[in-house]
Amino acid sequence: MFGLSRSDLRLMxxxxxxxxxxxxxxxxxxxxxxMAQFNAGYPDLMQRFVIFGIFAIxxxxxxxxxxxxSFGHAAFLGVGSYACVWMFKLLGYNILPxxxxxxxxxxxxxxxxxxxxxxxxxxxxxxxxxxxxxxSFALAYSVLSNPKFNLTNGETGLQVYSDDPQxxxxxxxxxxxxxxxxxxxxxxxxxxxGWDFQFNFxxxxxxxxxxxxxxxxxxxxxxxxxxxxRAVKSNQQRMTYTGLNPKPYTLAAxxxxxxxxxxxxxxxxxxxxxxxxxxxxxxxxxxxxxxxxLGGAGTLIGPVLGAGFIKYFENIFSKINDGVLHSWFSFLxxxxxxxxxxxxxxxxxxxxxxTLGLLFMLVVTFLPGGLVEGGQRLGRLLTGRRxxxxxxxxxPTPAE
Amino acid sequence: xxxxxxxxxxxxxxxLKALSDVNLSVKDNSVHAIIxxxxxxxxxxxxxxxxxxxxxxxxxxFNGASVLGRKPHEINQLGISRVFQTPEIFGDLTVMENMLIxxxxxxxxxxxxxxxxxxxxxxxxxxxxxxxxxxxNMLDKRNMNAASMSRGDKxxxxxxxxxxxxxxxxxxDEPTAxxxxxxxxxxxxxxxxxxxxRDITIAIIEHDMHVVFSxxxxxxxxxxxxxxxxxxxxxxKGHPKVKEAYLGETA
Numbered sequence: 001m002f003g004l005s006r007s008d009l010r011l012m013x014x015x016x017x018x019x020x021x022x023x024x025x026x027x028x029x030x031x032x033x034x035m036a037q038f039n040a041g042y043p044d045l046m047q048r049f050v051i052f053g054i055f056a057i058x059x060x061x062x063x064x065x066x067x068x069x070s071f072g073h074a075a076f077l078g079v080g081s082y083a084c085v086w087m088f089k090l091l092g093y094n095i096l097p098x099x100x101x102x103x104x105x106x107x108x109x110x111x112x113x114x115x116x117x118x119x120x121x122x123x124x125x126x127x128x129x130x131x132x133x134x135x136s137f138a139l140a141y142s143v144l145s146n147p148k149f150n151l152t153n154g155e156t157g158l159q160v161y162s163d164d165p166q167x168x169x170x171x172x173x174x175x176x177x178x179x180x181x182x183x184x185x186x187x188x189x190x191x192x193x194g195w196d197f198q199f200n201f202x203x204x205x206x207x208x209x210x211x212x213x214x215x216x217x218x219x220x221x222x223x224x225x226x227x228x229x230r231a232v233k234s235n236q237q238r239m240t241y242t243g244l245n246p247k248p249y250t251l252a253a254x255x256x257x258x259x260x261x262x263x264x265x266x267x268x269x270x271x272x273x274x275x276x277x278x279x280x281x282x283x284x285x286x287x288x289x290x291x292x293x294l295g296g297a298g299t300l301i302g303p304v305l306g307a308g309f310i311k312y313f314e315n316i317f318s319k320i321n322d323g324v325l326h327s328w329f330s331f332l333x334x335x336x337x338x339x340x341x342x343x344x345x346x347x348x349x350x351x352x353x354x355t356l357g358l359l360f361m362l363v364v365t366f367l368p369g370g371l372v373e374g375g376q377r378l379g380r381l382l383t384g385r386r387x388x389x390x391x392x393x394x395x396p397t398p399a400e
Numbered sequence: 401x402x403x404x405x406x407x408x409x410x411x412x413x414x415x416l417k418a419l420s421d422v423n424l425s426v427k428d429n430s431v432h433a434i435i436x437x438x439x440x441x442x443x444x445x446x447x448x449x450x451x452x453x454x455x456x457x458x459x460x461x462f463n464g465a466s467v468l469g470r471k472p473h474e475i476n477q478l479g480i481s482r483v484f485q486t487p488e489i490f491g492d493l494t495v496m497e498n499m500l501i502x503x504x505x506x507x508x509x510x511x512x513x514x515x516x517x518x519x520x521x522x523x524x525x526x527x528x529x530x531x532x533x534x535x536x537n538m539l540d541k542r543n544m545n546a547a548s549m550s551r552g553d554k555x556x557x558x559x560x561x562x563x564x565x566x567x568x569x570x571x572x573d574e575p576t577a578x579x580x581x582x583x584x585x586x587x588x589x590x591x592x593x594x595x596x597x598r599d600i601t602i603a604i605i606e607h608d609m610h611v612v613f614s615x616x617x618x619x620x621x622x623x624x625x626x627x628x629x630x631x632x633x634x635x636x637k638g639h640p641k642v643k644e645a646y647l648g649e650t651a
Contacts, residue, residue: 003518003521005520219515219516219518220515220516222518222519222520223514223515223516223517223518223519224500224504224508224512224514224517224519224522225512225513225514225515226515226519227493227497227500227501227504227519228501228504230490230492230493230497231490231493231501233492234490234491234492234493235488235489235490235491237484237488238488238489238490238561239473239490239501240471240472240473240476241450241472241473241476241481241482241484241488242473242476242481242501242502242505242561242565243473243476243477243502243505243506243509243510243565244473244501244505244510244511245471245473245510245511248510248511249511252513252515256515
């Protein structure tokens with residue numbers, strides 16, 4: 001069905017269910033309970049899960065299939081963000097033109113950078129993409145933001161001002177990003193018992209885009225094109241002597257993943273109409289690499305899991321401060337309580353990177369296939385049957 | 401004029417004269433062997449034929465058209481397939497996928513963005529790949545990872561990948577290097593079968609005299625970058641010049 005095999009269809013259904021019911025799945029704890037701070041089911045964070053999931057799906061098409069490790073994909077995300085905000089400034093707050101333009105602009109930009117960077121492979125390719133991304137960051141941060149020609153609005157970040165043209169804006173439309181009049185911020189609250197579920201329109205827009213993006217990526221993985229990309233990774237020499245030109249294949253993969261990044265950037269702006277240069281910084285490029293490897297490079301669902309995992313840490317663990325720690329360990333005698341707080345303190349709050357780093361090390365060392373491999377092993381353990389190693393798709397376990 | 405004509409080809413690497421005045425003609429539907437001691441320029445010559453190297457002088461004509469300046473993938477599309485000394489296959493892919501890639505390259509050319517159709521819907525290609533795998537007795541290995549096979553199987557797979565493209569000319573670079581006698585004989589039988597069953601020309605670079613004399617219709621002896629003699633196997637066997645340059649060393 002839909003041109004998918006049975007196992008792919010099952011995977012698609014899992015993703016469909018996970019994204020559509022995320023506001024419930026991610027809110028397992030009652031609002032008043034002590035565990036409520038581990039709830040991730042609020043619109044802002046859910047949007048991030050999905051948007052960075054799209055980013056990582058795209059990155060995986062390049063890195064997972066061809067093995068070309070780009071360290072500059074944040075540049076395309078940033079370009080997409082700027083393009084979308086410019087559409088808000090010129091046309092109005094409807095997100096559709098902005099998102100379409102961000103995909104197009106990111107595609108063109110990645111074609112340019114990819115054409116140059118793909119002349120080299122391996123570490124030189126990575127360094128070239130890193131250099132281009134840092135150049136883009138510098139351009140956005142200072143060069144393209146001067147009184148004569150202000151494309152990016154520098155440090156402040158690009159945003160919509162009241163004197164912007166907004167040609168198609170009218171008083172009937174909301175004064176913030178919307179889709180044909182329904183604002184992204186519109187949220188339906190549902191109170192059941194002690195639980196408080198939030199169904200946000202912006203989140204569902206992102207979710208639908210993710211589902212489409214994921215479907216397209218499955219199709220690509222199973223297509224002759226996807227097979228050629230894996231051939232690029234496996235043996236370029238054999239590929240050329242088989243009558244195939246690897247260059248256009250890698251460039252196409254690069255542009256497609258750049259367009260996914262642009263789409264994610266456009267959605268970020270659509271959820272919050274402010275685009276800053278820091279989105280293009282190398283740390284942001286590194287983050288998507290981590291997401292993909294952590295989840296499982298070259299697998300379909302892995303990058304989405306990795307994105308969810310990292311964003312969850314970033315937003316939930318970073319919020320655990322000393323006050324919270326004290327309340328956790330309050331059952332202990334005073335001296336012991338302070339000791340425990342001091343021990344745990346470096347790993348939470350501002351130190352969440354430390355925990356993430358440790359987890360990343362553990363995953364890469366013991367589960368080279370990422371979280372997906374972990375899920376596969378767990379599945380095998382539970383069902384007690386051995387799967388063929390070529391069976392790349394596991395029964396995915398929920399991310400959170 | 402032959403299927404492949406090499407005229408006055410020369411190639412230098414800095415001060416080293418790797419090839420000079422190489423003239424060679426490979427006749428249609430024949431097996432042509434190129435032999436010579438180490439450093440005679442056999443591999444350099446082969447690389448000049450497939451587009452990996454560009455000769456400094458001379459010309460290489462395939463089917464009457466020059467291949468000089470063409471990229472390796474373009475030369476393959478003209479109908480020249482190459483088997484490497486150590487089997488070059490897609491190790492991370494399955495045997496079946498290894499067969500489908502050359503078929504797609506043959507059907508769709510050097511590049512085509514087939515990103516929305518499904519590999520499993522290519523029934524024609526799958527059938528042809530299965531037939532070819534059956535021919536080389538590898539059908540039972542179709543879902544195996546290519547890298548996990550034995551070296552002999554990898555060699556057969558590489559051969560099958562080349563043959564499925566129906567090349568006019570098959571170039572073999574020491575196909576039996578490092579093989580045990582039994583494997584060598586199997587390869588000879590496989591090559592004989594290929595020669596007899598198909599409309600194909602084979603050019604083979606080889607060290608092993610046993611292989612050369614059991615397969616070749618014509619032999620070119622290369623020494624220090626120039627051809628010494630070109631003749632039939634029977635005449636080569638007793639040729640004094642050849643004995644001096646090549647056989648004298650080993651025999």
